[in-house]
Amino acid sequence: MKEVKRTIKKIDGYGLVSGKPVYTDDLAPKDALIVKILRSPHAFAKIKNIDTSEAEKMDGVECVLTYKNVPRNIITRAGQGYPEPSPYDKFVLDEYVRYVGDEVAVVAARDEITAEKALKLIKVEYEVLEPVLDFEKSKGSKSIIHPEADYKSEGFISSDPKNNIAASYEMSVGDVEEEIEKSEIVVKERFYTQAQAHVMMEPHAAYTYLDMQGRLVVVSSTQVPFHVRRILARALGMEISKIRVIKPRVGGGFGGKQGIHGEPYAALVTLKTGKPAKVYYTRKEVFESTYTRHPMRFDVTIGADKDGKIRVIDVRGLSDTGAYGEHALTTFMVAGSKVLPMYNKVKAVRFGGDVVYTNHPPAGAYRGYGAIQANFAIESAMDMLAEKLGMDPVKLREINMIREGETSPIFKIMGEGREGVEMIVNSCKLDECIEKGVKKINWEEKFKAEKKGTKVKGVGMAIAMQGSGIAKIDMAAATLKLNDDGSFNLLIGATDIGTGSDTILSQIAAEALNVPTEMIIPYSSDTDTTPFDTGAYASSTTYVSGNAVRLAAEKMKNEIIKAGAEYFEVPEEDVEFDGKEIKTKDKKISLKKLAEILYYNENQKQLSVTASYVGEESPPPFMAGFAEVEVDTETGKVDLLNYVAVVDCGTPINPNLAKVQVEGGLAQGIGMAMYEEVIYDKNGRLLTNNLMNYKIPSRPDIKNLDVELVDSYEPTGPYGAKSVGEIGIDTPPAAIANAVYNAVGVRIKDLPITPEKVLKALKEKK
Secondary structure: OOOOOOOOOOOOHHHHHOOOOOEHHHHOOOOOEEEEEEEOOOOOEEEEEEEOHHHHHOOOEEEEEOOOOOOOOOEOOEOOOOOOOOOEOEOOOOOEEOOOOOEEEEEEEOOHHHHHHHHHHOEEEEEEOOOOOOHHHOOOOOOOOOOOOOOEOOHHHOOEHHHOEEEEEEEEEOOHHHHHHHOOEEEEEEEEEOOOOOOOOOOOEEEEEEOOOOOEEEEEOOOOHHHHHHHHHHHHOOOHHHEEEEOOEOOOOOOOOOEOOOHHHHHHHHHHHOOOEEEEOOHHHHHHHOOEOOOEEEEEEEEEOOOOOEEEEEEEEEEEEEOOOOOHHHHHHHHHHOOHHHOOOOOEEEEEEEEEEOOOOOEOOOOOOOHHHHHHHHHHHHHHHHHHHOOOHHHHHHHHOOOOOOOOHHHHHOOOOOOOOOOOOOOOOHHHHHHHHHHHHOHHHHHOOOOOOOEEEEEEEEEEEOOOOOOOOOEEEEEEEEOOOOOEEEEEOOOOOOOOHHHHHHHHHHHHHOOOHHHEEEEEOEOOOOOOEOOOOOOOHHHHHHHHHHHHHHHHHHHHHHHHHHHHOOOHHHOEEOOOEEEOOOOEEEHHHHHHHHHHOOOOOOOEEEEEEEOOOOOOOEEEEEEEEEEEOOOOOEEEEEEEEEEEOEOOOOHHHHHHHHHHHHHHHHHHHHOOOOOEOOOOOEOOOOOOOOOOOOHHHHOOEEEEEOOOOOOOOHHHEOOOOOHHHOOHHHHHHHHHHHHHOOOOOEOOOOHHHHHHHHHHHO
């Protein structure tokens, strides 16, 4: 392979570091109206009266929108499959507000100062209702968060809004109770994971205008432009054909931009005034009024024989979706489907629970999407089981974990694998990941090291798996067009959100065509000009979009050979294309020359091809993570000294970009494990709503990251590739918790692992 498995710089790298105007706010028209949103001061209330007359009188104010003068079409904002696996429980503007920061009214003015002043002139009278602020008390609460008659959901979601349930899910294999009874060693524990803010560098932004045909054009920093178009069409009561969505360069998403946020408000202003409009969220708005990670509670029961063979795993979950049910079902299902198959030797397994509404900001997609929450619980419980068995945690996992060529019944139950066929794991180097990680961290010596002094070191580990897109649902398409100089335009709906996907998809196309990557000119994510793609989520781009690109490039190669055969007047089987020249036994012509002839002289036609791909399965990447910590027993402070991550992501298309993805995921996983905490006051007001009091880890906090990619080949992936975007985030919470226990013998079962919790546990231990 010439272009694949090659580290090349991101194709947009120079433009970014040189400050080119590439982001949504950079590109917005200078005369765009500024859109500002009045937000609820209450966690739960009904608007009794709203008076906008004073705001509307202000010079420079173009329009004011409330629930009284916008379309009342119920939607889900979550950008995922269709039919949508989320309840329809959200209006663009509504008479109910369901969290502090929910939208009340919209002002559009000629400048920001005027818009801000106008917001203060809007008079709102609220009927304040009793909020639900504890997700463990939500189910069956007297306060019904969604009493609206318009509420609806697809039948497979199992919503019960009268009991504040957004979604429920149950699955099981075998007789769980019988296997628990037969187990010689049983661990039964409860774990909690917290909400987590995305903290992407670029806040949410969008601008809108009407083109010369009167169509609505939406330019948005989004991960899912095609889903945005569909959701906007429903929300605004418009035809999809009347809306165009363009994605410029995105300054990070992490799942936070896998839906709509400000887009409908700018769109409504443009439709009402006929003028361009721009909405740009402040950092405070991003914290208070967009998605967080779903907080979850898990009750985990694991039963095993004395030799360490696990017989049964039983997991009962409760998830907090906040005020709206975006990603409620899918995130919860992934908590089971991306963790439980790792331990495929069990005789029985059960997973289920509820996703409930609360009057907190809505939870949505976030890198790791359910898997990180369940991984913390199950991988912590695995270490507790190992201790009861008197067994090394590494050995326990090696006895019970999935291996290459094996399957799990959970794959089939939860929708992965061809119809009626369980997915076989064709590529799995998890055993090698563990072996390499053990050596890198010096596990044998450090795990059993004597613990003494006030600063004590310890090591812990965890394993993880993810997926590569959503099987039988995620679809991607790619178009390749030959230019008259022999270069190619690659048109892709896939969304580069800083991952470098434009670069790696160009590498895949170049590999198939046997041309240098520099000959591929990518253009991504414009619903008018690029082919359909479900978007950047579920670790789908390399595998799903990459396969579409590979198929398109192979079709283009065949078209070039066919055109060469016509030019030489010989059968196609007598023609070869080596990336530079089209040849027969005694004749040849350069690709550039053939393109010139095709477009200007003979047999004139445009060579352009499109290919689509839907995965029949979702081959998982695997990872073994190892943490070394130092705990100060006098203060409870935990320092992460070293983190080793060994990853099987198949063939890395671009090794450096793959490693960077793992490192970024690790940083966010470490943040969730040790630092990040979304805190509310007793009235549901967010206290951690800025970067001064919401702590994310910086470089000194992380110290040393050691990432290695093992050699692997996934036969269904493009040139052997699997996904890599999410796998890095999963292991740090459990690995660090296990390391803290190894160091000082206290088990933290609710994240984050703060000095206060460690110190309290140490005092209780005495």
